[in-house]
Amino acid sequence: MRLGFFGGSFNPPHIGHLAVAEACREGAALDRVTWIPTATSPHKQGRTDVASGAERLALVRAAIDGNEAFSASGVEVEREGVSYTVDTLRALRQRHRDDELFWIVGGDSLASFATWREPREILRLATLVAYPRPGADLGAVPGWVMARTVLVEAPRLEISSTEIRRRLGAGTSVRYLVPDAVREAIRQRQLYRGEAADARTREASGG
Ligand SMILES: Nc1ncnc2c1ncn2[C@@H]1O[C@H](COP(=O)(O)OP(=O)(O)OP(=O)(O)O)[C@@H](O)[C@H]1O
Ligand SMILES: O=C(O)c1ccc[n+]([C@@H]2O[C@H](COP(=O)([O-])O)[C@@H](O)[C@H]2O)c1
Numbered sequence: 001m002r003l004g005f006f007g008g009s010f011n012p013p014h015i016g017h018l019a020v021a022e023a024c025r026e027g028a029a030l031d032r033v034t035w036i037p038t039a040t041s042p043h044k045q046g047r048t049d050v051a052s053g054a055e056r057l058a059l060v061r062a063a064i065d066g067n068e069a070f071s072a073s074g075v076e077v078e079r080e081g082v083s084y085t086v087d088t089l090r091a092l093r094q095r096h097r098d099d100e101l102f103w104i105v106g107g108d109s110l111a112s113f114a115t116w117r118e119p120r121e122i123l124r125l126a127t128l129v130a131y132p133r134p135g136a137d138l139g140a141v142p143g144w145v146m147a148r149t150v151l152v153e154a155p156r157l158e159i160s161s162t163e164i165r166r167r168l169g170a171g172t173s174v175r176y177l178v179p180d181a182v183r184e185a186i187r188q189r190q191l192y193r194g195e196a197a198d199a200r201t202r203e204a205s206g207g
Contacts, residue, residue, distance in 0.1 A: 003096055004030035004129060006104040007076070007085060009044060010037045010056050012186060013063040014164055014178045016157040020131055024104045025069055027152025028129045033104070035060045035072045038083035042117070045082060049165060051191050053077030058189075062181040086118040089125040101126040102150070107136030113145050123148040134158070169194025 006021050013035075025033045037056040044050070051059070057074050064070035075091055076083040085103060092101060103126045105113065110130040113119055123145065131154035132138065141149075159177055167174050169192060174183060186192060 001031040001099045002029060002102060003092075003099045004028065004033040004102045004104055005036055005073075005088075005092065005126075006033055007036045007038060007083070007088070009041045009050060009161065010035065010060050010063075011050050011161045012056070012059045012164060012178060012182055012192070014159055014161060014182075015176070016159040018063060018179070019157055020106070020154040021070065021104070022067075023131060023154035024102075024129045024152055027131075027154070028102060028150045030102060030129070031069070033070050035064060035070065036076050036083075036088060037072070037074075039076050039080045040082045042082055042084060049192075051189075053080075055189055055191060059182055059185050059191075062185040063179050065179075065181055084117045086116075086122050086125070089122060093125050102129045103127075104129045107131060107133040107138055110138065110141055110145070110149065111136050114142055119145070132156070165192045168192040 004024060006017075006024070008017065010017065021033050021035070024030065037053060037060055039053050054077065057072060057077050060072045064072060076088055079087070089101065089103065103122065105128055107130055110128065113128070116122065128145070128149040129152060130149050131152050134156060164174050164177055168186065171194065178186075
C-alpha cells in the first residue's frame with residue numbers, strides 16, 4: 001500500500017490542513033493518510049502557546065472524523081521530546097515493512113528540508129509529497145531532494161493555526177475555518193482562551 005503521513009503541530013488543525021491532506025492523498029494516489037501531531041516541533045521549541053499533545057491528538061481525531069482514508073497516530077506524542085521526522089519514519093518502517101511510505105510537506109518546508117535532521121536518511125525511508133505554498137521558492141530545492149519528491153497541486157488557503165488561536169483568544173468566530181467538531185472539542189476543553197473569552201465567561205456566570 002501507499003501510506004501517506006502528515007506531520008504538524010496541529011495547534012489546532014484547520015481546513016487548510018484538511019484541504020492539503022485530501023489533495024495529497026488524491027494527487028499522490030495514497031491509500032491512506034495518517035496525521036501525526038508532534039510532541040514538540042523541531043522549529044517551534046520554546047513556544048508556550050501549544051496545547052498538550054493529547055489535546056492536539058484529540059483535535060486531529062475530531063477534524064478527520066468521517067473520512068475513512070484519514071487516521072491519526074500518537075507515535076510522536078507518546079515518544080515525547082523533540083519530534084524528528086527521521087525517528088518517526090524509522091519506527092513506521094518497522095511497522096510497515098511491505099508498504100511504500102510518503103511524508104507530506106508544504107513547499108515552505110521543502111525549501112528548508114536539507115536542514116532537517118538526517119535528510120538523506122529520511123529520503124531513504126520515504127518519498128516526499130510536496131505542494132506549493134505562497135512564498136516558497138522550489139527552485140532552490142537541491143536536486144537530490146527533488147529526485148525523491150512528488151509535487152502535487154493543492155488549494156492555497158491562506159489560513160494558519162496562529163490566526164485561529166488569535167481569533168479564539170480575542171473571542172471572535174472560527175466557524176468555517178475549522179470543522180464544527182474541532183470547534184466543539186476546543187470549546188469543551190476550554191483551549192486557546194484569551195482574556196476576552198474568560199471575561200465573557202465571568203460575566204455570563206455573574207462573576
Ligand atoms: N493553510 C495551509 N495550507 C497548506 N498547508 C498548510 C497550511 N497551514 C499549515 N500548513 C502546513 O501543514 C503542516 C502542519 O502545519 P502546522 O501544524 O505547523 O500549522 P500552521 O497553521 O502553519 O501552524 P502555526 O500557525 O501555529 O505555525 C506544515 O507542513 C505546514 O506547512
Ligand atoms: O526532523 C526534522 O528535522 C524536522 C524539522 C522541521 C520540521 N519537521 C516536521 O515537519 C512537520 C511540520 O512542522 P511544523 O513546524 O510546521 O509543526 C512536523 O511533523 C515536524 O516534525 C521535522
